[in-house]
Amino acid sequence: AQTVTQSQPEMSVQEAETVTLSCTYDTSENNYYLFWYKQPPSRQMILVIRQEAYKQQNATENRFSVNFQKAAKSFSLKISDSQLGDTAMYFCAFMKPYFGNEKLTFGTGTRLTIIP
Amino acid sequence: EADIYQTPRYLVIGTGKKITLECSQTMGHDKMYWYQQDPGMELHLIHYSYGVNSTEKGDLSSESTVSRIRTEHFPLTLESARPSHTSQYLCASTGLPGNTEAFFGQGTRLTVV
Structure with missing residues (x-):
């Protein structure tokens, strides 16, 4: 079975700074x-960024980027130029993409607060 | 904005009552999921479905049951609610094979008193 670990329950950072959230998986x-x-x-869960394991290039979506280290089974999220709207719970998740078995396994989450 | 809806958003109900949490999506997705989430905590998969008449129990044991008679509808039922069922319930769906993004409803926050 897959496990996803997020070791930072809470983080806070000043607006406009950069923050990195950690995630490891097994x-x-x-x-x-x-x-x-x-x-x-109080709002819907939304996808921030996705990484396919067979791609060596790290995924990037505007201010969000990942550092994917496959051998180390590490998948961290970097948020640059943080904004107040980035305040949220962030969940790292894993999926095996085999047809009929696409279940998402989530980590315990990191509560991120952006300080004005 | 995702086309997946959950009703009710909030529900307070007495012990022993039967309840049904509704989840509907208009995206034609085959796969649908129910997660249980305590406030500020991780999500636990309790039920999933890969299509009509297909339902499976998830990783976390739950006394709830689900049905999938129509593609767009995936209701969750508790025959006899208990205070231990107090939690947030999130419904999600995913689309075609290879399209891995999951879309989530806004959740139902259930309180059993």
């Missing part, structure tokens, strides 16, 4: 997907 699979999801207070 799997025996070679092909899989990793995700960062954002859950703002």
Whole structure:
């Protein structure tokens, strides 16, 4: 079974600064997907960024980028130029993309607060 | 904005009552999921479905049951609610094979008194 670990329950950073959220995972699979999801207070969970394990290039979406280290099974999220709207719970998640078995396994989450 | 809806958003109900949490999506997704989440905590998969008439229990044991009679509808039922069922319930769906993004509803926050 896959496990996802987020070792930082809470983090806070000043607006406009850069913050990195950590995630490690354990799997025996070679092909899989990793995700960062954002859950703002009282709002829907949304996808922030996705990484396919077979791609060596780190995914980037505007101010959000990942550092994917496959051998170390590490998948950190970097948020640059942080904004107040980035305040949320952030969940790292893992998925095996085999047809009929696409279940997301989530980490325990990191509560990120952006300070004005 | 995701086209997946959950009702009710909030529910306070007495012990022993039967409840059904509704989840509907208009994206034609085959796969749907129910997660249980305590406030500020991780998500635990309790049920999933890969299509009509297909339902499976998730990683976390739950006394709830689900049905999938129509593609767009995936309700969750508790026959006899207990205070231990107090939690937030999130419904999600994913699309075609290879399209791995999951879309989530806004959740139902259930309180059993």
